[in-house]
Amino acid sequence: MALDSALLRVGDVHEATVVDNLTRTQIVQYAGASGDYNPIHTDEVFATQVAGYPSVFAHGMLTMGLTGRMLTDYVGDGRLTKFGGRFTAQVWPGDTLIASATVSAIEEDDGVVVAQFDVATRNQHNVAVFTGSASARLD
Amino acid sequence: MTAERFPIEAGHIMAFARALCDDNPVYYDPSSDEAKAVGGIIAPPTFVQASAQFDPDYPLRPKPGEVWFGSGATPSGRIHSEGAAGDSGGANGGTILHAEQHYEYHRPIRAGEVLTVSVHSGRTWEKQGRRGGLLHFGESITEYCAADGELVVTARSVGVRTDQTVRD
Numbered sequence: 448m449a450l451d452s453a454l455l456r457v458g459d460v461h462e463a464t465v466v467d468n469l470t471r472t473q474i475v476q477y478a479g480a481s482g483d484y485n486p487i488h489t490d491e492v493f494a495t496q497v498a499g500y501p502s503v504f505a506h507g508m509l510t511m512g513l514t515g516r517m518l519t520d521y522v523g524d525g526r527l528t529k530f531g532g533r534f535t536a537q538v539w540p541g542d543t544l545i546a547s548a549t550v551s552a553i554e555e556d557d558g559v560v561v562a563q564f565d566v567a568t569r570n571q572h573n574v575a576v577f578t579g580s581a582s583a584r585l586d
Numbered sequence: 587m588t589a590e591r592f593p594i595e596a597g598h599i600m601a602f603a604r605a606l607c608d609d610n611p612v613y614y615d616p617s618s619d620e621a622k623a624v625g626g627i628i629a630p631p632t633f634v635q636a637s638a639q640f641d642p643d644y645p646l647r648p649k650p651g652e653v654w655f656g657s658g659a660t661p662s663g664r665i666h667s668e669g670a671a672g673d674s675g676g677a678n679g680g681t682i683l684h685a686e687q688h689y690e691y692h693r694p695i696r697a698g699e700v701l702t703v704s705v706h707s708g709r710t711w712e713k714q715g716r717r718g719g720l721l722h723f724g725e726s727i728t729e730y731c732a733a734d735g736e737l738v739v740t741a742r743s744v745g746v747r748t749d750q751t752v753r754d
Contacts, residue, residue, distance in 0.1 A: 466607065477605040480598070482638035485646045486656035487681070496661035498681065507684040508635050512606040515631040524612045524694075525624045530631050531688025531742070579688075 449523030452560040452585040455550055461521045462547035465513035465568070469505060469542045477509040507534040510544065510577050514568045517546035522562070522583035532566060532579015543571040548581065560585045592637040592730065596697040599629050602636055616697075627697035631689065634730055634739050637703050685723060686744035692737050701730045701738060708742065719749040 466473070471491070478489045483506055486493035494503040515530060538544065548564040555561075562585055568577040596614070603613035608630060611618030616627050638644045648654040654663045695701070708725030715721045723746050730739040 473605065473607070480602040480605040481636045482644060483635075483646050484648060484656075486662075490656040492657035492661050493655070497657075497665070508632055508687065509605070511687055512602075512630065512632040512635075516606050516608045519608075519610070519631060524610070524620060525628050527631050527689075527691050529688075529690050531686070533686045533744075534684055 449526055449586050450521060450562070450583070452553060452562065455553060455562060455585070457550050457553060459550045460547055461517070462545055463517040463520065465517050465544050465546045467543045469538065469540055469544070471503060471540050474503060474505050474509065474540070477506055477512070481506065481508060483508070502540055504540075505538040505542075507577075510534065510538050510568060513544060514546040514566060514577055517568075518548060518564070518566070518581055518583070521548055522581075522585065526583040526585065527581060528561065528584055529580070529582040530566075531581075532577050534576065535578055536570070536574050536576045538570065538576050542576075544576065545569050546577075551580070590637070590641055590703045592634075592640050592701040592703050594629060594695055594697055594699050594701060596627050598636065598639070599627060599633060599697055602633055603630055606630065624694060625696070629695040629697070631691070632687075633695060634689070634728070634741055635687075637701075637728075637730070640703075682745055682747045684743070685746040686742075688742040690740040692739065695730070695738055700733060702733075704729050704731070715748065722747040 475489050478484050487498050487500065488503055488506050491503050494500045511532070518527060518530065546568040548566050550562055551565050552563040553560065562583050564581045566579045566581050567575055569575050600614040603610065610620060612620035612624060612628060613630060614627065615621060621627050638647070656663060705726055705728045708727050710724045713721045713723065723744055726743050728741040728743070729737060730741070731737050
């Protein structure tokens with residue numbers, strides 16, 4: 448179900464918990480699906496003893512993918528025209544992530560309504576781990 | 587500039603969506619109302635990242651006959667005795683991290699199609715890190731095109747190489 452542009456207002460906020468207590472298994476699952484097997488994400492021995500991190504940590508693209516799930520659940524399938532942002536902090540096993548989209552603009556061009564969103568994903572300490580923006584074509 | 591073939595497979599989309607805990611049937615069930623509404627199974631927004639699976643030279647996948655840098659008998663395949671210095675995949679003991687990712691979607695990607703991937707380098711720049719050490723940024727632009735040449739997704743990625751391990 449696509450978002451109805453008639454009901455949408457600038458400033459509207461949609462938010463969703465996209466992962467609760469991130470597991471190492473989910474990070475490994477993402478490694479397998481994406482093909483990025485960098486051991487800093489999947490290999491605790493390597494991550495701690497060789498790379499010097501406190502543990503493995505999630506791929507930035509896992510965080511962005513989870514954030515994308517919030518967006519597609521909100522705007523509807525196949526609606527996004529743009530989605531991008533910056534990885535602003537690492538995501539660790541045990542983290543809980545809350546992703547949000549805030550309507551920043553609604554534009555109509557040739558009968559096509561495009562909504563723009565500020566996007567942010569924060570962890571359980573309210574630290575932003577991903578910040579960016581997205582656009583979606585609405586009905 | 588590289589060009590490669592990226593077959594969009596339904597099972598791959600399903601596995602990728604599962605890794606994101608996304609149980610939307612548009613990613614696995616062609617007979618679902620969700621898939622019918624968009625003309626079949628489509629890929630989630632960050633799926634093109636998984637084109638790495640089809641890049642024969644992708645460096646972050648173990649390959650037959652090559653030493654892998656993850657742990658085995660020792661903490662790194664590149665360490666032959668305990669306590670020797672290793673590297674973490676970056677140069678000079680630093681790390682390469684993903685700093686930014688941006689996508690432009692020209693249309694949805696559909697299961698069953700085959701995309702062509704072409705990558706070219708963008709800008710490079712340097713910045714002083716907050717915790718000391720120079721950060722080296724590099725941009726790469728990837729175009730995913732359909733068989734008829736139609737541009738489907740444009741991706742812009744920024745990587746950062748640090749001179750030291752990064753911690754929050």
